[in-house]
Amino acid sequence: MSTAAALTVYGMSSSGNCHKVRLLLEQLGSRYQWKEVDSAGGDTRTAEFLALNPNGKVPVVQRNDGRVLAESNAILFWLAEGTPFLPTDGWQRAQALSWMFFEQYSHEPYIAVARFISGWTPDDSPRRADLPRLRARGHEALAVMAHHLADHRWFTGGDYGIADIALFAYTAVAEDGGISLSSYPAVERWLEDVRRQPGFVAMPVPDAEVQARFAASR
Amino acid sequence: MSTAAALTVYGMSSSGNCHKVRLLLEQLGSRYQWKEVDSAGGDTRTAEFLALNPNGKVPVVQRNDGRVLAESNAILFWLAEGTPFLPTDGWQRAQALSWMFFEQYSHEPYIAVARFISGWTPDDSPRRADLPRLRARGHEALAVMAHHLADHRWFTGGDYGIADIALFAYTAVAEDGGISLSSYPAVERWLEDVRRQPGFVAMPVPDAEVQARFAASR
Numbered sequence: 001m002s003t004a005a006a007l008t009v010y011g012m013s014s015s016g017n018c019h020k021v022r023l024l025l026e027q028l029g030s031r032y033q034w035k036e037v038d039s040a041g042g043d044t045r046t047a048e049f050l051a052l053n054p055n056g057k058v059p060v061v062q063r064n065d066g067r068v069l070a071e072s073n074a075i076l077f078w079l080a081e082g083t084p085f086l087p088t089d090g091w092q093r094a095q096a097l098s099w100m101f102f103e104q105y106s107h108e109p110y111i112a113v114a115r116f117i118s119g120w121t122p123d124d125s126p127r128r129a130d131l132p133r134l135r136a137r138g139h140e141a142l143a144v145m146a147h148h149l150a151d152h153r154w155f156t157g158g159d160y161g162i163a164d165i166a167l168f169a170y171t172a173v174a175e176d177g178g179i180s181l182s183s184y185p186a187v188e189r190w191l192e193d194v195r196r197q198p199g200f201v202a203m204p205v206p207d208a209e210v211q212a213r214f215a216a217s218r
Numbered sequence: 219m220s221t222a223a224a225l226t227v228y229g230m231s232s233s234g235n236c237h238k239v240r241l242l243l244e245q246l247g248s249r250y251q252w253k254e255v256d257s258a259g260g261d262t263r264t265a266e267f268l269a270l271n272p273n274g275k276v277p278v279v280q281r282n283d284g285r286v287l288a289e290s291n292a293i294l295f296w297l298a299e300g301t302p303f304l305p306t307d308g309w310q311r312a313q314a315l316s317w318m319f320f321e322q323y324s325h326e327p328y329i330a331v332a333r334f335i336s337g338w339t340p341d342d343s344p345r346r347a348d349l350p351r352l353r354a355r356g357h358e359a360l361a362v363m364a365h366h367l368a369d370h371r372w373f374t375g376g377d378y379g380i381a382d383i384a385l386f387a388y389t390a391v392a393e394d395g396g397i398s399l400s401s402y403p404a405v406e407r408w409l410e411d412v413r414r415q416p417g418f419v420a421m422p423v424p425d426a427e428v429q430a431r432f433a434a435s436r
Contacts, residue, residue, distance in 0.1 A: 071315070101319070
């Protein structure tokens with residue numbers, strides 16, 4: 001007799017924000033059901049999806065009793081409570097949150113958006129005119145990360161945790177958006193350290209058409 | 219004999235992100251020292267400030283022992299631990315964080331930035347061309363808030379708390395950026411409820427020159 005998974009994740013596999021949730025669930029060894037939502041194709045703007053998350057974004061998690069939680073980093077925080085992925089000390093927890101807010105405000109809007117425009121918009125999209133500015137701001141975020149990683153192994157305290165997962169997601173694929181990591185050896189060292197953690201799973205590689213667009217926009 | 223305040227806040231008084239921290243500290247009755255930083259005038263790009271926060275943003279709080287914490291909503295979370303402003307239940311805490319990540323990703327970049335451009339850039343700034351887009355996205359965020367407030371008094375659980383403080387800061391001054399609240403009676407009701415909370419302090423009114431620019435850009 002099989003037991004239903006306790007948690008349903010609505011996510012798009014090629015989205016770093018969604019991959020954060022998958023990575024932590026895999027590393028926790030949790031059972032979950034993944035429902036693929038094609039955000040780029042409009043599936044987050046349907047009435048059915050908006051009833052789940054009125055803000056029209058993935059990822060969203062839903063519990064068996066129907067309750068939902070949106071926002072990737074809030075989901076990470078909830079899942080990590082009481083596990084080694086989130087410190088118990090209040091100051092350290094706040095430092096983890098500080099990096100996660102940095103990720104959503106100063107990192108993702110540049111590094112993730114440069115990747116999205118590079119891979120998922122047509123060659124003649126007017127949004128491509130934003131790429132130089134997005135890449136420059138992405139490099140500013142990487143410099144802040146490199147400054148921290150120059151004398152810290154992880155982003156919070158002595159252990160790998162949810163701040164690392166949040167920052168890993170789009171940093172690992174920054175080059176898809178034409179943002180080279182070659183000037184940040186400390187960041188490259190940290191990415192390798194994340195990849196060596198037990199239970200690590202990589203984000204799926206997008207299809208050939210998207211990969212060809214990444215290559216052409218670099 | 220006076221005791222030194224336990225906490226120093228580096229902030230710009232006209233910034234909603236900074237005002238969040240002041241509002242919670244006032245409502246907690248905490249002692250703190252406020253150091254005014256003119257972010258719009260470049261004070262967050264000095265070597266001295268970057269040593270405090272390499273990301274060059276206010277607010278930042280510093281403890282007596284020198285340790286620092288950046289990111290307004292991470293500061294709120296840290297200050298609110300163990301107080302009535304943050305629920306103890308893990309799911310409710312995650313809901314508070316969900317709204318706070320919504321605020322930084324889907325609200326502040328439109329509503330706060332429209333206000334900044336309206337009030338602090340010259341009349342002929344090329345950034346003013348962004349205002350229609352920023353205002354449209356700001357209205358999308360307000361619609362998400364109004365949807366929630368249609369059947370909830372506060373943003374998390376049964377009580378006023380840090381999600382309300384985070385969302386109040388720039389919603390209360392959305393009209394400065396030309397984003398009218400008149401279509402959102404539930405939002406206006408909630409703003410009034412926040413203003414009636416014990417210890418509430420309003421954000422200081424900007425100087426006459428800034429106010430004249432707000433009026434001219436509407």
